[in-house]
Amino acid sequence: MSKVSWYRWLVVVAAVALLELLCLTGVIDKITMQPPHLIARDFFRIIVSGRMNGAILKTTTNVLAAFGLAMSVGIVAAVFLHRKRTLRDTLDPLFATYYAVPVFAFYPFFIVVFGLGDLPQILIGFMLAVVAVIVNTLNGLDRVPSVLLKTARILRLAPAETALRVTLPAAGPYIVTGVKLAVAYSFIGVIGSEFILSRGGVGYEIGFAYLNFDNATMYPLILLILIASIAANSSLSWWERRLLERRGMR
């Protein structure tokens, strides 16, 4: 392990130790937060007892649905927009200001239209994620070197073959950036909307535990979400970096 990653772990360990100290000495009182070792103990209890499995399964399914939808719609839309210059220019202000608009503000409206099922949450995750996929895929398609496309034409590759053997590998690293953001945004969208108003899922359970002052459930679940999202993000960042390095872009 490199020096930098040692330091990184050191920062994490020091932060947890500081929290533990503050909790044990009573600077942070028990109602606000439990000491980290108790959170860890409750975390294992919840995982072993399996009483949150239903919520975890529901959230995971919805995140995957939002992510899959965003990826497929996003890539198809990007390929289409890449060919239609005028339409792309018209939509440019939308893409540029999209992440300034609080997408969660549409959640109440989705509940009114679609009811309180899984669909509004998946839609919010999808809406947050899809534009990141479109923007990054377009960016990748713009950067496919034209000499490669010309070579493909000289070799008389079929369109499908060109897409698979030339465009996809060349645009790959940028598409992976889109994948990384899409995973993060699907997480944020689904869990966030579960938390605001829903009938189940990890976000809902956190909100429910909060309303009942049930810290023994709330903190372990927050920890679970932190671990899941940070693990997903770090591994995708690693993949992204490796792809870029292989092309000598870093």
Added chain:
Amino acid sequence: MRPRWKGWVNATILIASLIVVWQALYLWVGESALASPLATLRYTLRMVTNESFEGHLYDTMRAFVIAFFFSTAIGLAVGFWLGFDRLSGEVLEPMIAAVYAIPKLTLYPILLLAFGLGLSAKVAFGVIHGVIPIILFTLAAVRNTKPILLKTGRVLKLSHSQTVRWILFPAAVPEIFTGLRVGFSLTLIGTLLAEMFASQRGLGYLLMTGIGLHNIEQVMAVTLLIVAFAAAVSYLLLHIDRRLHRRAQA
């Protein structure tokens, strides 16, 4: 068409088509789920002129302004520090980027327990959303300052503070502005989300009571106001942002 006008023309076409889509959706799903553009506009005008609305708007704006102030101050300070100190930057940057990917709504109960129900929790929630992009953009801007500029500073025997004032800051301004633009939107999103989950006043609160009362016009009017404000300010900032970047390249 001159490129200067092209952006505005595209934005106008986009807004017009969004209104057409909205009207079509209204005709499709009907009165019970969706208010028509005209009805929403009328309701919005009535709501804005209502006296109680001023209080809600004032509350949201106050929380937002304070939060943005803290996001900027903390973001610039930490960004400059991590940009200067290479080791700290290398250790902490990926960690901060990973925090960006977690669904921060789930952290809101912790903030509520720590700050109590009210202005300070809203501000804190706005800050944890907005501060991260400001840190990351400032850090990158400071780190990527052209070495030749710094060498010139050394040749001229500038002191440390003079280097920051006359070289680093002007060179980093376009990138820092991008960070502030993104931070602005995210701080607004954070503040509104905090109001949606737990508060007695503000625009986010109006949204949630709208659902509770099944008052579709209110939900849509508040959403319209928020989206219009966020998109307008963000488009303006983007305009300045692009101009700064162009000037830096010239």
